[in-house]
Structure formats: C-alpha cells, structure tokens
Amino acid sequence: MPNREPEQGTGDGVLLECAGLDKRFGGVLALAEVGFSIDRGEIYGLIGPNGAGKTTLFNALTGIYGCDAGGFSFDGEPLAGLRPDQIAARGIARTFQNIRLFGNLSALDNVMIGRHVRTRAGVFGAILRTRATLEEEAAIEKRALELLDYVGIAARGNDVARQLPYGDQRRLEIARALATGPKLLALDEPAAGMNATETLELKKLLQRVRTDGTTILLIEHDMKLVMGLCDRVLVLDYGRRIAEGAPREVQRDPRVIDAYLGGAA
Amino acid sequence: MRGVNMFAKPQAKWVGVALIAIALIALPFALAAAGTAWVRIANLAILFVFLSLGLNIVVGFAGLLDLGYIAFYAVGAYAYALLASPHFDLHFPFWVILPIGGLVACLFGVLLGAPTLKLRGDYLAIVTLGFGEIVRIFLNNLSQPVNITNGPQGISRIDPFSFGSFSFSDNENFFGLAFSGPIKYYYILLALLLLAIVVNLRLQHSRIGRAWEAIREDEVAARAMGIDTTRIKLLAFAMGASFGGIAGGMFAAIQGFISPESFVLVESIMVLSMVVLGGMGNVWGVVLGAVLLSFVPELLRYTVEPLQKSLFGRSIIEPEVIRMLLFGLALVLMMLYRPAGLLPSAVRKRELAKPDADNA
Numbered sequence: 001m002p003n004r005e006p007e008q009g010t011g012d013g014v015l016l017e018c019a020g021l022d023k024r025f026g027g028v029l030a031l032a033e034v035g036f037s038i039d040r041g042e043i044y045g046l047i048g049p050n051g052a053g054k055t056t057l058f059n060a061l062t063g064i065y066g067c068d069a070g071g072f073s074f075d076g077e078p079l080a081g082l083r084p085d086q087i088a089a090r091g092i093a094r095t096f097q098n099i100r101l102f103g104n105l106s107a108l109d110n111v112m113i114g115r116h117v118r119t120r121a122g123v124f125g126a127i128l129r130t131r132a133t134l135e136e137e138a139a140i141e142k143r144a145l146e147l148l149d150y151v152g153i154a155a156r157g158n159d160v161a162r163q164l165p166y167g168d169q170r171r172l173e174i175a176r177a178l179a180t181g182p183k184l185l186a187l188d189e190p191a192a193g194m195n196a197t198e199t200l201e202l203k204k205l206l207q208r209v210r211t212d213g214t215t216i217l218l219i220e221h222d223m224k225l226v227m228g229l230c231d232r233v234l235v236l237d238y239g240r241r242i243a244e245g246a247p248r249e250v251q252r253d254p255r256v257i258d259a260y261l262g263g264a265a
Numbered sequence: 266m267r268g269v270n271m272f273a274k275p276q277a278k279w280v281g282v283a284l285i286a287i288a289l290i291a292l293p294f295a296l297a298a299a300g301t302a303w304v305r306i307a308n309l310a311i312l313f314v315f316l317s318l319g320l321n322i323v324v325g326f327a328g329l330l331d332l333g334y335i336a337f338y339a340v341g342a343y344a345y346a347l348l349a350s351p352h353f354d355l356h357f358p359f360w361v362i363l364p365i366g367g368l369v370a371c372l373f374g375v376l377l378g379a380p381t382l383k384l385r386g387d388y389l390a391i392v393t394l395g396f397g398e399i400v401r402i403f404l405n406n407l408s409q410p411v412n413i414t415n416g417p418q419g420i421s422r423i424d425p426f427s428f429g430s431f432s433f434s435d436n437e438n439f440f441g442l443a444f445s446g447p448i449k450y451y452y453i454l455l456a457l458l459l460l461a462i463v464v465n466l467r468l469q470h471s472r473i474g475r476a477w478e479a480i481r482e483d484e485v486a487a488r489a490m491g492i493d494t495t496r497i498k499l500l501a502f503a504m505g506a507s508f509g510g511i512a513g514g515m516f517a518a519i520q521g522f523i524s525p526e527s528f529v530l531v532e533s534i535m536v537l538s539m540v541v542l543g544g545m546g547n548v549w550g551v552v553l554g555a556v557l558l559s560f561v562p563e564l565l566r567y568t569v570e571p572l573q574k575s576l577f578g579r580s581i582i583e584p585e586v587i588r589m590l591l592f593g594l595a596l597v598l599m600m601l602y603r604p605a606g607l608l609p610s611a612v613r614k615r616e617l618a619k620p621d622a623d624n625a
Contacts, residue, residue, distance in 0.1 A: 062489055088491030096489075102482035104615040113479045117491025119472055123500065126471030127464050133471070140472070160615060180491050 015040045015215050016184055020070030023060055030056045031239045033070070038184070043206065043216045045230035045247070049259055053239040054219045055097055058188055062094050063087040075183065089117050093182035095173040097189045103162030107153065107172050110161050111144035114179025147175040151205060167198040174205070185209060186217040191225050203229055227251065235259065289455060293448040304447040308519055310559035311454040312512050317539040317555040318465050318548065319508025324537065325546035326474060327501035328481030330390040332533055333397025337506040339404060339528035340373050341366035341513025343414060346523050349424040352415060359426040363514045370510020371503045378502030382495055397533050404525040419524025423517050426453065450519055457515070461508060465548045468504065477501055478612065542599060544606025546613045553608055562588050
C-alpha cells in the first residue's frame with residue numbers, strides 16, 4: 001500500500017525497453033548492443049562477472065552517462081537525452097553500489113529529500129508559509145515516516161544516516177528511492193555486505209515492494225538471492241548479453257557457466 | 266521543533282525573547298551616550314549581519330564557496346545610488362528601489378551562477394573571486410564614454426530613506442527623546458534584519474532548504490533523487506545575491522556616498538569570515554559571527570591606543586596592526602578549537618567531526 005503513488009499507471013505489458021545500447025569509454029566498449037525488456041510487476045535480475053557492465057548499464061539508464069547508440073524507452077517514452085533528475089521524475093529511482101546517502105543528515109531528512117520530486121513548494125511558499133506549503137510539509141513528513149516503517153527502520157528516523165549499521169543504510173537508501181514514487185526501482189547490489197539474516201529480510205522487503213506495485217531491476221552477486229527472487233535474469237559478460245531467461249534456465253546455460261568459471265573458449 | 270532550543274521551558278523562552286527585544290530597542294540610546302559614531306557602527310554591523318545571512322544561503326546551505334559576494338552588495342548599492350541621487354537626477358522613493366536593487370543583484374546572481382554550475386570548491390571560489398573583481402573594475406571604469414558610475418569618484422549626495430517629509434537622516438525629538446538620523450536608521454535596519462532572519466530560517470527548513478542540503482552532501486545522489494541541481498543552485502545564488510543587493514541599497518542610503526573602494530576583495534573575505542566564525546549553515550551562529558567581527562575591531566580601535574599610552578606613555582603598535590594581528594590569531598584558534606564555528610549547525614559539526622567518532 002504505501003508504495004503506490006496516485007500517478008502510477010497499473011496497465012500490463014512492457015515497462016522498460018532497452019534496444020541496441022552501446023556505451024564506450026575511449027576505446028573500450030563497455031556495453032555492446034545490449035537489449036532487453038522488463039514487464040510491469042516483474043523482478044528482473046541483472047548478473048554477470050565483475051566488470052561485465054552492470055553498473056554502467058545502471059548509470060546509462062539513470063542518465064548519469066549518455067549512450068553512444070541505442071537507448072531506453074520507459075513507459076512508452078524514450079529516455080534519450082534526459083538528465084538524471086528528469087529520469088527520476090519519470091519514475092525510475094535507484095540505489096548505489098557504494099551507498100550514497102546524505103550521510104550527515106538524519107534518516108528522516110534523507111527520505112524527505114526523496115519526496116522533492118513529487119512536491120512543489122518553492123521559495124515563496126517557504127518564506128510565506130502558505131497553507132498549501134504547510135500541508136505539503138506535513139504530508140512529506142508523514143510519508144517519510146511511513147516509508148521508514150515500511151523498510152523496517154522506523155526507530156532510526158532521528159539517527160544520522162552515516163552512523164546507521166550497514167544493513168540499515170541499505171534499507172534507508174531503498175526508502176529514499178521509494179520516496180520518489182518510482183514505477184521502477186533499480187537496486188545496485190543491495191545485499192552486498194549483508195549477513196544471511198539481513199539478506200533474508202531484504203528478500204522479504206523486495207517481494208513486498210513488488211506486491212505493492214513497483215517493478216524492480218536488481219543487480220546482485222548473491223546468487224541465492226537472485227535465484228529465489230527474480231522472475232527473469234539477464235546475464236552480461238564483457239558488455240554483451242550472453243543469456244536471458246528464468247533463473248533456473250540461465251543457471252544451466254553453458255555460456256553463463258563459462259563466463260563465471262572462466263572456462264576455455 | 267527543529268530550531269535551536271536554548272531554553273528549557275517555553276515561558277523561559279518568551280522571557281528571553283522579551284529581554285533580547287528590550288535590549289535591542291534600548292541599544293541605540295545606550296550607544297548614543299557613548300557617541301553617535303557607535304550608533305553608526307551598530308548600523309554597519311546590522312548591514313554585515315544582513316550580508317552574512319545572504320552569503321550563508323550560498324555557502325552555508327548550498328555549500329557553494331563564493332569569494333566575490335561583495336559584488337552583489339556593490340550592485341545593490343549602485344542601483345540605489347543611480348536611482349536616488351543627483352547623478353542622473355532621479356529620486357525614486359526607497360521602498361521602490363530597495364526591492365529593485367534586490368532584483369538586479371538577483372539577476373547578477375544568476376549571471377554568476379549559470380556559468381559556474383559545474384564547478385565546486387576551489388574552482389568555484391576562484392571564479393567567484395574573479396567575478397567580484399570584474400564588477401568592481403567595471404564600476405571603476407564605467408565613467409567613459411558614457412558616465413554611468415562616475416568612476417573612482419563615486420556617487421555622492423545619495424538620497425536618504427524618506428516617507429514624504431519624514432526623512433531618516435534628520436534629527437528629531439519624539440516623546441522627549443532625541444532621535445538622531447543614525448538612531449532612526451537603526452530601527453528600520455533592525456526591522457529589515459528581523460525579516461531577513463525569518464526568511465533565512467524558513468528557507469532552511471523547507472523543501473528548497475532540504476534540496477540545498479542534499480546538493481551539499483552528495484550532488485550525484487541528489488540528482489538521482491530527482492533534484493534539478495541546476496535550478497536549485499541558481500536559486501541559492503539568486504537568493505543570496507538579493508540579500509546582498511538589498512543590504513547594498515541600505516548602505517548607499519546610510520552613507521550618502523559610495524565608490525568602488527567600498528567593494529574590494531577584503532570585504533568579501535570579511536563577510537565570509539563572519540559566516541565561518543559564527544558557524545556556516547546556522548542562522549544564529551552567522552548572526553553572532555557578524556556582530557562579533559563588526560564590533561570587536563571597532564572596540565579595539567578605541568581601546569588599544571589609549572591603553573598603550575597609559576602603559577608605555579606612547580603608542581608602540583598602531584591599532585590597525587593590532588587589529589589584524591588579533592584577527593589572524595582568532596582565526597587560527599578557531600580552526601584549531603572550533604573548526605565548525607562558534608555556534609555550528611549540527612550537520613556541519615558532523616561533517617567536520619573526526620571519522621573515528623563515527624564508529625558507533
């Protein structure tokens with residue numbers, strides 16, 4: 001329930017489509033003709049050995065990098081040339097592999113900042129404290145508290161973000177991303193550094209996020225989590241798509257085994 | 266309640282506020298007893314508090330280091346001077362041109378902000394420093410071919426604030442009390458300052474204030490969370506600049522004369538020092554810093570020489586030298602013992618805390 005934004009579409013079908021995506025860094029082709037599509041309500045996994053281009057793909061998706069060829073279309077609209085904040089406004093929220101919270105602010109402030117893109121108050125509203133502004137502020141705080149509770153760190157609201165335990169920082173990043181009211185939640189290794197119990201709780205949380213109507217794109221190295229959570233998985237190696245499908249199928253794909261175990265070509 | 270809670274009980278708080286209010290109202294008469302010069306010093310102190318509050322938006326809230334802030338003060342002052350002096354023979358009332366000065370400065374803020382959006386830290390500081398100098402040099406040289414600013418001679422006989430026949434520069438008697446010009450200015454400056462403090466506090470605890478904080482903390486994350494960093498940074502520059510512009514207009518009216526010499530780099534550094542000394546990002550800290558750095562040097566100016574004369578029979582070190590010595594010493598001590606300022610904001614304190622204090 002707390003996930004659904006009024007503006008959220010609920011139709012079936014493809015939410016994110018990526019076609020012919022190339023990304024170069026100088027002479028290195030980091031992504032080569034990558035294509036895939038994510039359906040609404042899916043948990044879509046993105047795996048591959050280190051350096052396969054997973055985070056590059058994330059950065060291209062969220063507008064941090066431009067693409068050299070091809071690109072994304074989200075909810076029927078092309079994302080080419082949009083800035084990160086415009087992409088967030090269209091409904092893609094992300095977390096970072098190396099956590100990037102607003103470390104010196106409280107957990108609550110972090111989530112409240114996430115509401116920025118769905119709220120309107122400007123300078124004059126702030127100075128005059130109009131009724132609309134006050135109501136919006138109250139709504140922002142209420143929503144932020146709900147989200148802290150939703151990810152299970154309600155008691156931590158007033159704590160400074162960078163002093164939270166590691167697992168809680170990951171949760172807080174998810175809460176902050178959810179605060180932007182996303183249709184697609186893109187998570188970059190959310191279970192990295194978590195112990196087994198924390199990972200299990202994360203799995204439950206992500207399942208709940210999906211049930212509440214948000215599609216998830218997940219980069220993860222924890223294969224147990226990926227296999228137990230994802231509906232479909234895309235495997236990248238050296239920037240190329242080498243397999244896609246249900247986790248069980250992908251696991252048996254010889255090319256995937258090769259990529260991970262470095263088998264002789 | 267997220268502000269500074271200095272008083273335990275709400276009643277105690279109101280008593281404190283009332284006492285401060287009475288002190289502020291009585292202050293100019295006490296100062297006038299020591300000499301009208303002191304009232305003028307108080308007025309300039311208020312202007313510096315005003316300036317520091319403006320710079321605090323840019324440096325304290327948004328974390329954008331600006332070393333050319335005095336340029337906005339200059340723009341506001343010249344806007345006022347050109348529209349209310351015999352120079353162009355224009356005499357608009359002050360309540361019209363103060364906002365105009367604010368708006369023009371705001372425009373200059375955007376002008377400075379737009380090309381520097383991608384810069385941070387040292388690089389931004391250098392560009393803003395250059396901007397400050399460019400504005401001053403323009404003011405110095407815009408006397409030819411068309412005389413706009415009257416060059417280094419400056420503009421004199423600037424109109425004082427006035428409502429109809431009530432002029433803020435005349436001496437008058439009300440209720441048996443002598444209100445000199447500076448005392449009357451004191452009250453209007455104080456009123457505008459209170460307004461500025463309210464604006465600053467409200468901005469800080471708003472959606473925009475949070476966005477500034479987010480940019481200061483982590484710009485990449487802020488953008489990924491949907492904050493249009495371009496717009497929000499420009500907004501910080503524009504808001505900060507308009508404070509400077511309004512303060513500049515008041516300065517022009519009080520002094521009655523301005524020249525480019527009032528807007529040199531040292532002034533920018535002085536305002537920045539006030540913000541840093543008091544505590545970047547904390548409105549009350551900034552107020553304290555500006556008041557201290559405005560009054561203490563003046564106190565020294567009036568005490569150091571007589572003190573030396575009585576001790577040694579002659580003046581050994583010039584007051585100006587002692588001022589700078591003490592100023593330097595104060596800055597070094599500050600950096601050692603209170604790097605986040607006298608009254609630091611909680612967030613800034615954490616930023617400057619030792620990393621090992623984090624391992625909770």
